[in-house]
Amino acid sequence: MSQSVLEQAGPARTRRSLAPGRAPAGPGRPKKGRHRLAPYLFIAPGITLFTLFLLIPIGYSVYLSFFSNKVSSGIIGASERASVFVGFDNFAAILEGSVFWSGLARAGYYGLLVIPITLGLALVFALALDVGVSKLRTVSKTIIFIPYAVPGVIATLMWGYMYHERTSPFGDIFTFFGFPTPDFLGDSLVFYSIVNIAVWGGIGFNMIILHTALSGIPREIYEAARIDGASELRIAIQVKLPLVVPSMIFTLLFGVIGAVQVYAEPQTMKTMSPSITSGWVPLMEIQRLAFEQGETNMAAAGAIIIALIAFGLSLLVFRLAGKKGSGD
Template sequence: MAPFLLVFALAFLAPIGYAIGLSLFREQAFFGGSTFVGFDNYIQVLGDSKFWESFARVSVFLVVQVPIMLLLALVAALAIDSARLHAAGFFRIVIFLPYAVPAVVATLIWGYIYGDTFGLAADINGLLGSKTLVPLSGDWVLFSIGNIVTWEFIGYNMLIFYSALKIIPKDLYEAAAIDGAGAFRTITSVKLPALRGSIVVATIFSIIGSFQLFNEPNILRPLTPNAISTYYTPNMYAYNLSFNGQQYNYSATVAILMGVITTVIALIVQLRGSRKGA
């Protein structure tokens, strides 16, 4: 295990330790250098309205987008697993294909579709004679980003659910058929209970992904700078603090705090999902 532990320490533990170290110092504006400030940066972040605004935004994104995405993925997996769906292999590939598209490319594709002066949205508005469809406006941009993420990751989650469905023992289906269970009862009494573990895993991955939201809003920002700010998500806030503002210590503090919050929420979901009879 020594080679793995060495790579793990260098690629995972060392960056985390370095970030924690940065978060405990603060750059001196006039004299240069940095000074140890303990937890002052964390106290400052806890009172930072920009941080909490970005955190609230990704929380709304999580609460709305993740259930929709997982429900669609679950329906797709159940449909493909059903013997009643013709060309199941074709639909499995089609649904999974968007996940194979890099996030940057996917966002550029949808950005072209969303553009209200070019692309599909502009064409529809031209046909209607008014700006009815404006996906990149301030009121709709978060939902537009949610649509992109859902399109990207339905196939990934569908594959998780489908893989879990394929390992359900055939004896359970035979017992359900003997008891007179129909298709809907088989789903609720056999398939969904067997999918519980995979649903928990997919939910945890989705929670982590929601709090790490960065690529989609960052790429769309040039198209709608008034709707997507530099602190639109916590990751964008940390990125811009570091690379545009050279506030490396404060940026590390934001990143560490978000990592702790994400870990706690994911752990709660895992413990809740692993409870028997929950």
């Protein structure tokens, strides 16, 4: 009798253990705390790298900007260097210098030329590729994107040799048509020569961003516009452009930040053109202070000022974009 009771109780116990909503007990059952910890383990490497290579350097730069190395006479006559808190003196010294402001004005003018030309040409190429033959689209995108893959220093050296009067192929072209050869590295043209390098190298990146945005637009919208009698030009202006405005804001933001932080092209071109001075743009002045004069504290203050300017311009771009999007 006892055996029959156990036999009847066995299936019931099994049914209870396998009831819906109940996980089987045992060592293989996952623990709830393990699931909570997993996301943090996945993001830990990224947070660690972000902290080591961005947050800590920024914090150290802020710390340096409020101090200055003062030289004083020691007890036995030897000079001693001590780090002294000076508050905002380093920031004031940077802002009172005419070199910084002239370089900042030059960087601003550089951005006013480079950003609209680059974005305009990138948009034209993106629209052309969007309606082009599919077989030629990949090849065309690759050709346009290649200049962006060339490092800025290499691109500047390459263009520098083409600008130089002894190695420039443009001299023969101008001579053939009876025009004097312009001095691309002289005072009047070196600025525009650098603008040309930046435009040449920046079109590819912006074109890829805009073309990707165009590729994500449903084709049914174009078909509906064509049924209504819209031409391809009207579709591009009234349909495509409004839909890629967010991507254009994204590229505009990167263009503004890049203009404020322009450095590689003028610094490399400096060896080829005597017209480019050590403080030609703000980052070149910061580099001169840090590595040529040893004023690391003042250079840190200059870097903080440039970062704040870039941050302020970025907020301005977002604010203007938000007002345009809301219709204000």
